[in-house]
Amino acid sequence: MIDYDYKKPESLEEVFSLLKEYGPKATLIAGGTDVMVNIRNTKKAPEVLISLRGLKDLRYIKKNKGYHIGALTTHRMLELSELVKTELSALYDGASRIGSVQVRNVATIGGNICNAAPSADTAGPLLVLDAQVVLEGPKGRRNVPIAEFFTGTYKTVRKQGEVLVEFQIPAEMGHFGSAYWKHSRRKAMNLPILGIAVSLKLDDETITDARIGLTVAAPTPVRAYKAEEFLKGKQLTGDVLKEAGKIAASPECCSPRDSIRGEAWYRREIIEVYVARMAMLAAEKIKNR
Amino acid sequence: MKKVSVSFTLNGDPVTAEVPVTWSLLKTLREYFELTGAKEGCGVGECGACTVIVDGDAVNACLYPVFEAEGKSVMTIEGIAGEDGTLHPIQTAFLENNGVQCGYCTSGMIMSAKALLDQNQGPMEDEIRTSIAGNFCRCTGYVQIVEAIEMAAREME
Amino acid sequence: MSDHLFVGKSIPRTIEADKVTGKAVYIDDMKRPGMLYGKILYSKYAHATIKSIDTSKAKKLTGVRAILTGQDIPDVRVGFLRDQTVLKKDTVRQFRDEVAAVAAVTPEIAAEARDLIEVEYEELPAVFDPFEAMKEEAPLVHEVDARGRPVKNNILPLPWKFEAGDIEQGRKDSAYITTDNVSTTWVNQCCMGTSGCVAEFDNSNNLTLYNQTNVIFGHIGRITEYFSQIGLKGKKIRVVNAIVGGSFGTKLDTDIYEFISIQLALKTRKPVKILFDREEEFRALPPRQPAVFTIEQGCDKEGRLTFRKCEAILDNGAYTSWGATTPSVMIMPMSSLYRVPNVLYKATCVYTNNIYCQAMRGYGNPQATFAVETSMDTLAEKAGIDPAEFRMINRNRSGDETPMRLKITSCGFEECINSVKEKLNWDEKKGKQKGRGLGMASLIHVAGGARVTRSDGHGMMVKVDEYGHVDVIESGTDQGQGSPTVITQIVAESLGVRPEDVFLTFGDTALALWDAGTHASRHTFMAGNAAVRACAKAKHQILDMAVEHMPKIIKGGFKRKKRKDPDFVEPELDYGLIADPENLDIRDRMVFPKKDPDHPYFRIPVSQVLRQGLLGSGESKVVVAEAFYDPPTEMLDRELKGNLSKTYAFGTTGVEVEVDEQTGEVKILNLVAAHDVGKAMNPTLLLGQIYGAAYTGVGYGLTEEIKVVNGKVMNPGFRDYQMLTAMDVVPIEPVIVEPVDEDGPYGAKGVGEPGLVPTAPAIANAIYDAIGVRIRDLPITPEKVLAALKEKG
Numbered sequence A: 001m002i003d004y005d006y007k008k009p010e011s012l013e014e015v016f017s018l019l020k021e022y023g024p025k026a027t028l029i030a031g032g033t034d035v036m037v038n039i040r041n042t043k044k045a046p047e048v049l050i051s052l053r054g055l056k057d058l059r060y061i062k063k064n065k066g067y068h069i070g071a072l073t074t075h076r077m078l079e080l081s082e083l084v085k086t087e088l089s090a091l092y093d094g095a096s097r098i099g100s101v102q103v104r105n106v107a108t109i110g111g112n113i114c115n116a117a118p119s120a121d122t123a124g125p126l127l128v129l130d131a132q133v134v135l136e137g138p139k140g141r142r143n144v145p146i147a148e149f150f151t152g153t154y155k156t157v158r159k160q161g162e163v164l165v166e167f168q169i170p171a172e173m174g175h176f177g178s179a180y181w182k183h184s185r186r187k188a189m190n191l192p193i194l195g196i197a198v199s200l201k202l203d204d205e206t207i208t209d210a211r212i213g214l215t216v217a218a219p220t221p222v223r224a225y226k227a228e229e230f231l232k233g234k235q236l237t238g239d240v241l242k243e244a245g246k247i248a249a250s251p252e253c254c255s256p257r258d259s260i261r262g263e264a265w266y267r268r269e270i271i272e273v274y275v276a277r278m279a280m281l282a283a284e285k286i287k288n289r
Numbered sequence B: 001m002k003k004v005s006v007s008f009t010l011n012g013d014p015v016t017a018e019v020p021v022t023w024s025l026l027k028t029l030r031e032y033f034e035l036t037g038a039k040e041g042c043g044v045g046e047c048g049a050c051t052v053i054v055d056g057d058a059v060n061a062c063l064y065p066v067f068e069a070e071g072k073s074v075m076t077i078e079g080i081a082g083e084d085g086t087l088h089p090i091q092t093a094f095l096e097n098n099g100v101q102c103g104y105c106t107s108g109m110i111m112s113a114k115a116l117l118d119q120n121q122g123p124m125e126d127e128i129r130t131s132i133a134g135n136f137c138r139c140t141g142y143v144q145i146v147e148a149i150e151m152a153a154r155e156m157e
Numbered sequence C: 001m002s003d004h005l006f007v008g009k010s011i012p013r014t015i016e017a018d019k020v021t022g023k024a025v026y027i028d029d030m031k032r033p034g035m036l037y038g039k040i041l042y043s044k045y046a047h048a049t050i051k052s053i054d055t056s057k058a059k060k061l062t063g064v065r066a067i068l069t070g071q072d073i074p075d076v077r078v079g080f081l082r083d084q085t086v087l088k089k090d091t092v093r094q095f096r097d098e099v100a101a102v103a104a105v106t107p108e109i110a111a112e113a114r115d116l117i118e119v120e121y122e123e124l125p126a127v128f129d130p131f132e133a134m135k136e137e138a139p140l141v142h143e144v145d146a147r148g149r150p151v152k153n154n155i156l157p158l159p160w161k162f163e164a165g166d167i168e169q170g171r172k173d174s175a176y177i178t179t180d181n182v183s184t185t186w187v188n189q190c191c192m193g194t195s196g197c198v199a200e201f202d203n204s205n206n207l208t209l210y211n212q213t214n215v216i217f218g219h220i221g222r223i224t225e226y227f228s229q230i231g232l233k234g235k236k237i238r239v240v241n242a243i244v245g246g247s248f249g250t251k252l253d254t255d256i257y258e259f260i261s262i263q264l265a266l267k268t269r270k271p272v273k274i275l276f277d278r279e280e281e282f283r284a285l286p287p288r289q290p291a292v293f294t295i296e297q298g299c300d301k302e303g304r305l306t307f308r309k310c311e312a313i314l315d316n317g318a319y320t321s322w323g324a325t326t327p328s329v330m331i332m333p334m335s336s337l338y339r340v341p342n343v344l345y346k347a348t349c350v351y352t353n354n355i356y357c358q359a360m361r362g363y364g365n366p367q368a369t370f371a372v373e374t375s376m377d378t379l380a381e382k383a384g385i386d387p388a389e390f391r392m393i394n395r396n397r398s399g400d401e402t403p404m405r406l407k408i409t410s411c412g413f414e415e416c417i418n419s420v421k422e423k424l425n426w427d428e429k430k431g432k433q434k435g436r437g438l439g440m441a442s443l444i445h446v447a448g449g450a451r452v453t454r455s456d457g458h459g460m461m462v463k464v465d466e467y468g469h470v471d472v473i474e475s476g477t478d479q480g481q482g483s484p485t486v487i488t489q490i491v492a493e494s495l496g497v498r499p500e501d502v503f504l505t506f507g508d509t510a511l512a513l514w515d516a517g518t519h520a521s522r523h524t525f526m527a528g529n530a531a532v533r534a535c536a537k538a539k540h541q542i543l544d545m546a547v548e549h550m551p552k553i554i555k556g557g558f559k560r561k562k563r564k565d566p567d568f569v570e571p572e573l574d575y576g577l578i579a580d581p582e583n584l585d586i587r588d589r590m591v592f593p594k595k596d597p598d599h600p601y602f603r604i605p606v607s608q609v610l611r612q613g614l615l616g617s618g619e620s621k622v623v624v625a626e627a628f629y630d631p632p633t634e635m636l637d638r639e640l641k642g643n644l645s646k647t648y649a650f651g652t653t654g655v656e657v658e659v660d661e662q663t664g665e666v667k668i669l670n671l672v673a674a675h676d677v678g679k680a681m682n683p684t685l686l687l688g689q690i691y692g693a694a695y696t697g698v699g700y701g702l703t704e705e706i707k708v709v710n711g712k713v714m715n716p717g718f719r720d721y722q723m724l725t726a727m728d729v730v731p732i733e734p735v736i737v738e739p740v741d742e743d744g745p746y747g748a749k750g751v752g753e754p755g756l757v758p759t760a761p762a763i764a765n766a767i768y769d770a771i772g773v774r775i776r777d778l779p780i781t782p783e784k785v786l787a788a789l790k791e792k793g
């Protein structure tokens, strides 16, 4: 029978000492929307759940030099933030389409990324916003670029004793336009068949910089570097974007699979189409500023 | 089974529950407090039938570990009518506009609507639809539910 | 007719206030003293021999009260074709096969014990495709039939064949002929309340089954038969419904879990509840029956249908429930949707190792209508006739008798087609937009009962107490369709009381008279008719009382007045006015003479009459009346013909879609649902039925499918089963066509299922109009659309 204890520390120090005490027998829980579902589905539970919800000061969205988002920030907070909506639009697109309002009210961005599902809806946006993942352990903090954070399906570089505390997004990204498309059969309560995030910077009609992030297109969320390279220095035209889409959809950039949610060939088609569409949307965001 | 003692406000009253740590808020409400309005339609956050309001926000009680309720204010469908039984305007609107058919989704639906209307007095249709997107209903096609929430919003102005 | 106080009005569902306050008691909420919780262990294989079952670990668990396997209970066959046992002893034939069951003091303990049961299987070759299963070399799903005789193949002994007219002649008369292959898949009913029941025996082994069925008496029949084989012959069975969290066909049959809870209750001598979790609901609940059709139709130069020939193959799954009888309902659209003189329809049900199927809203009609309406469009195109015009030419009309011998009485078909055309701007837009398109499809459905059992009756009892409160003992069930309100309206109207005076008791076989079941959209029609009749009798009793007591009441009043006021002079009254019940009426709680409704003395509260009737001088009387309404209809004969319903509903759905040609995504811009409903008893509630059904129809058309891979359900939850959310907006414009039906209560017909039936084909037809590709396989997913577009080039 499922049985576990719980701890509700109020400071990071307490968390670290609990993590040390229990080691692999403990699991951190933030919103619990992955953890609780996992326990129910696998009928397996850790010995102790260490709740992070007592760490009230890890819930924030701030802008000073760059952007800072606390790990315990809920998707609902991201969705309701004007700052996120206007300056980090892809993240708004991703966070606001996670599950339902009920889920977004408790589920956190830190949980979404630490869970490291290939379908995580904030992963694509964070990839194209060049986010740094800030991990803190008893010995201090370290920054990991999000592109290096995921090491496999449900696997990350986070060490057992560490807590994800913050996401940092360079101030520079405020000059990019960004957008995220969650492709799914219905409009809510869905995991994506595919996620496509694009950010770019324009000098007039020239694309000076671009990022493309894909989810459910590989075992982890990935960047489509080849397609990004192709875009740099090119004019923002339909043909160019179409070509970028083609490259992003090619085996050089992704390796989608057949699953019950969608077939690989279809996923590639969607990448091709939506890389172009999201790039156009991202460009519009810049123009409308 | 490890037990936990959790104190919180339930529909305005201070309460304490002594239940296994592993219980969800939903199970605690249904089994310990015998408030069976919130339903377990899936148990994994996917149907909304268990929706209750915690500190003003709609949440899935099935995914909410009971220990996280400590110190919080929890509101359920049983707590929204007046003390004399006068229905809340959302409840009335659901009856008047056929927002309820089999009624299984209704408690959760009304709680989602209440959380919305408490935070947003004049919601647009898409805001209403967003607020109940996590509440599945097989009977109504949602149309008359959305209309009922609009009706209630006007009533509550 | 127009001066009704309640019928035809949008009375709120106040009578169901418990559903908005959390007080309504569903099966989930039901607890009986000492109740145990049952859990079921299902098979790990699609087809295997059970070598051994070891329950020893499970038995040791504290709190376990009983563990049953096929060895522990009588080996009795149940089900429509008696092709399965309650717990499977030797062989499992599908993943949902029930292998063992546990009863324990909590659901958690029961689940843990279940997981501790060890079963050793030896896998057998399985077959998952009905066409493969029909081949000679296919592995047999069943080695023997219900009587133990060896079987030769996987084809069910249930050949459905319908023939009318002469197909060859029809072919000869045709100027155009088309053939289409279409198919539909499994979809889950998705009742928000999952399946469950509580079985409880009294000391003498009489059973009370707390349930949530829509056919309370059907259960009694099946369980009685089961009882007679397990040594409980002659025991009384009572079925009592909790509030039903949606039905949609799922509660028509007595499911295996119900027999299991009965066995566990028998074993433990305690009430036992089994409640499915959502995953079980997807894995172990029989869904809608899938079907593959080959349909051929012809028409002459003028566009008149000449013949329709259709062959259907149904993947029956491993056992037989109502899914295998859907072909009988399919005969209705196959033979009678549009005028078609020559019809040949054959359906073959084939055993496979997939999940087996049952009823779902519309029964087989949505599947068959998808075939017919796909074919109507392809044939119209071939004949060069606008598809709306083509349907208009062939529409059914009042007075028709169809090849199945359905007698069409009231019929608003023409108006339905016309309103769809008008609302969609058909003539301007059809065939003229790129990436956008219009399509329509129609339906016929039973709307005045459906004689699928010898009796299609519906009983109702009405009891009026001395305060004027009316208890209505309804033999039907309420699964959310609004019947409590509609029946209240009819009773209040017919008896002359107010809706708030009416109290309903639903779904208790110990109280109610017999009923064939709340299915086939029959409830309003049948219960309404029964209510009108029962109320007429009760009213008569009250009026008899009034004749006896009114003079006394009135004179007593005068006496009292005189005592207070000695100057009062008793008026001269013509008591002849109230001497005959025929001359009296009741309305809005008052009794009065028909000739002078506002008579200053002869207009008195009905409750006063009722009180005098019971407690006044003279013979003491109570008011109670019953009616058993069984319409003059026919059961299908050997040729599967007969007028099985008193009236039929027609309807047309039209949709406008936009298709994203790069991604295959389909957006519904507008959906017009025109329905012929007879009289709208409660317009707001009626709209609810149309919206709900249309929405489910859109899901059927575009998103919903149970993915079954090698017999296993791969998407057993709402996360991957794509039922629509509130954000998947479908703009639905209902049109209510009201050709008052002479046989309906106050002119009403049934409307519970129709809205769903034509939605999917209307969408498919609109997609064809938009992009020139036709998807003949439901659901129409973006993948299929895009693949078809690519193939077309």
Ligand SMILES: Cc1cc2nc3c(=O)[nH]c(=O)nc-3n(C[C@H](O)[C@H](O)[C@H](O)COP(=O)(O)OP(=O)(O)OC[C@H]3O[C@@H](n4cnc5c(N)ncnc54)[C@H](O)[C@@H]3O)c2cc1C
Residues within 6 Å of the ligand: A027, A028, A029, A030, A031, A032, A033, A034, A035, A036, A037, A052, A071, A072, A097, A098, A099, A100, A103, A106, A107, A108, A109, A110, A111, A112, A113, A114, A115, A119, A120, A121, A122, A158, A162, A163, A164, A165, A189, A190, A191, A192, B044, B045, B046
């Ligand atoms: C009904 C439903 C719908 C959903 N829909 C979506 C969707 O559309 N898109 C989507 O991407 N996801 C979806 N999810 C998944 C889930 O909601 C998200 O992944 C969510 O962001 C997880 O956040 P959480 O705070 O609930 O995480 P938790 O469940 O609390 O934790 C998830 C994991 O992260 C770890 N963790 C959490 N916080 C930290 C931290 N600060 N430091 C280190 N480790 C940490 C936990 O130990 C755990 O392993 C859905 C879930 C449900 C139940």
Ligand code: FES
Residues within 6 Å of the ligand: B039, B040, B041, B042, B043, B044, B045, B046, B047, B048, B049, B050, B051, B060, B061, B062, B063
């Ligand atoms: S029971 Fe909580 S969302 Fe379904």
Ligand code: FES
Residues within 6 Å of the ligand: B099, B100, B101, B102, B103, B104, B105, B106, B136, B137, B138, B139, B140, C192, C245, C246, C480
């Ligand atoms: S009213 Fe039945 S599920 Fe919503």
